Amino acid sequence: MPVNLQPPAAGALLPVHGMLLGTAEASIKKPGRKDLLVMQLDSQAAVAGVFTQNRFCAAPVTVAREHLASGKGVCALVINTGNANAGTGEQGMAAARATCAEVAALLDCEAEQVLPFSTGVIMEALPLARIIAGLPMCISGLREDNWLDAAHAIMTTDIVAKGVSRQITLAGKTVTITGIAKGSGMIHPNMATMLGYIATDAAVAQPLLQQMVKHASDASFNCITVDGDTSTNDALMLIATGKSDAPAITEAQGAAFDKLQEAVTEVAILLAQAIVRDGEGATKFITIGVEGGASAAECRQIAYAVARSPLVKTAFFASDPNLGRILAAIGYAGVQDLDVQHLKLYLDDVLVAEHGGRAASYREEDGQRVMRQSDITIRVVLGRGAAAARVWTCDFSYDYVKINASYRS
């Protein structure tokens, strides 16, 4: 079950002026589940995105990159769940292009102005006919106030729909930021995660928007892991419709850019954390902070070694303070000159290890108390410098195995 995570309440996801959303049940997934989403954008909207670094990236990722690079602007995004259209070769590319062409025909724009996204099983042919049959339902249902429905339509093994809204004031004018995301397994993003969409009605020049989405994804989706598996379909898109009354943001230096970037990043972090809290089989939400490093890279390396260790993750599932497993993971993280004599390990506020071994003050019952919590922080102080990094992950339970041993059935 998701760890301290509620779906957005009715009305919690605020409309973003200049953007309409419509969903359909296209029978790609099980009957009775929404599995197709179209987002229509105002003609003035700017769009930026970051995509998976997986070499087997999905056909829609390749096509979305091409279409973004065409410079023709974006009229719509189309997203299906239930099938990833990845590992599908030329046939998959053709199916992604055909989906775009169909959306373009229905919305009277060019195919290059449509960005396609898919999520679901890999190496099976995209059910193109069902998608094309479902699109008119999406289009006829396009509404500004439809974000929660959209969050549902992109779920796969997610248990809880994920969405966040924030409002800030720029030059005295209200600006809205709303984001949705999906993802629960195959989560170890490298540039972005399995489908995140954040929109604002602020006006932002496209190059600045690209800078902003990179910053937000590095601080959020690129800091999470559920199972160490980097998806073929990861994408985080940032949309600025320009429909608020606030003045356009045209340079990266300035209070308005900083304020918007901060709010976008906050939304991205909450969405990324929601993915971990709803990680496949998760029962614990674990924050791993590594500080005092010689570089941020080595801090990340150590944080990810701990976050990916099946032995650490199963100990957390069991609420068993078998914390030597954390030391082992730190030790094999690959920081060759790490001196473990100077390292300190904390579990929340409890000092667990120092001087290369268990701290004299450590008592098993203190470790046990923290391990029983559902939200836990592991803090590693390296004593080598001033750099730091933070990663969020979840534990490894019977249910992870169950979910992934039966994903296709």
Next chain:
Amino acid sequence: MPVNLQPPAAGALLPVHGMLLGTAEASIKKPGRKDLLVMQLDSQAAVAGVFTQNRFCAAPVTVAREHLASGKGVCALVINTGNANAGTGEQGMAAARATCAEVAALLDCEAEQVLPFSTGVIMEALPLARIIAGLPMCISGLREDNWLDAAHAIMTTDIVAKGVSRQITLAGKTVTITGIAKGSGMIHPNMATMLGYIATDAAVAQPLLQQMVKHASDASFNCITVDGDTSTNDALMLIATGKSDAPAITEAQGAAFDKLQEAVTEVAILLAQAIVRDGEGATKFITIGVEGGASAAECRQIAYAVARSPLVKTAFFASDPNLGRILAAIGYAGVQDLDVQHLKLYLDDVLVAEHGGRAASYREEDGQRVMRQSDITIRVVLGRGAAAARVWTCDFSYDYVKINASYRS
């Protein structure tokens, strides 16, 4: 349950002349289980070893390295299970040294001539008093024909005792090679694995023995992973007692060196494979061969990405040919210029994917048939060059979680 793995039959593990083994129940683990082993070596024996690269390496690893480097020769090895003496700081170093001193006193040699080894839980104090109390029982029971007992005495979560013997003829004289190993979880060796001991009565100069153990471990223990966790205590030791009648091996060029190295490597491979077959919770034994690479390093990188993927491992547990997960793992392995158009994926003899997607000839029932087997080969042909690598792993089952959520209890 172990995958196609039987314990050595009575008499299958051949004595190695010049080497005595004795075990005891020292109450380090559960009562009624052998948990302490002493191996006494002939004064002429040469010893070589490779150890874990984990920065949090255990106290006995540090002490064994020091004692080997002292150049005083090796009189005995002492191995306890139930406690790893890792992450134990200065106290742990003192306990490892005290163990060596006690063995030395009992066998009338110097402490620097004793090599200590430990395996079990991390960051708990070594129960030194119980070890010292158990040593006389080991010593009084020293016998040449005691390898199976020794294989039992080093087990932790292992279900099956692991040992192999081979005999070869050098210059018309019979030479015996016997090896034992333990390990089931925290298995992702980097230089060697969690306790392997191979002994031969051949006579081999120490530098050549070091070369031989490196070669054998690179071809065996360094090609396996159960859970991606590199242990703090990994060690593979190769002992040459020199008690056979075959002439001493004094140079690396020559038929005798090659023949012995081949036999030692074969024993090491069988022991390493036994560890995977008895991997925690394993139900499938999976060989991952990557060929046609530009370098062996990139082949290993891809093989390990597949071998470590929880999604791939749970699909094998389920016998579900959800093989797109293998493509995803290949794609995120980090080979930046990999062109997936030229890649071929086979499951045993079944061509699964080519041209970036599912092979036209692939039928689900063929994949299903192979997935139901207990021994399966994944073959990836990169089409980039002539390099290759091979890795052995197992699947990921409910029992892995169960074993590791309850390891200390």
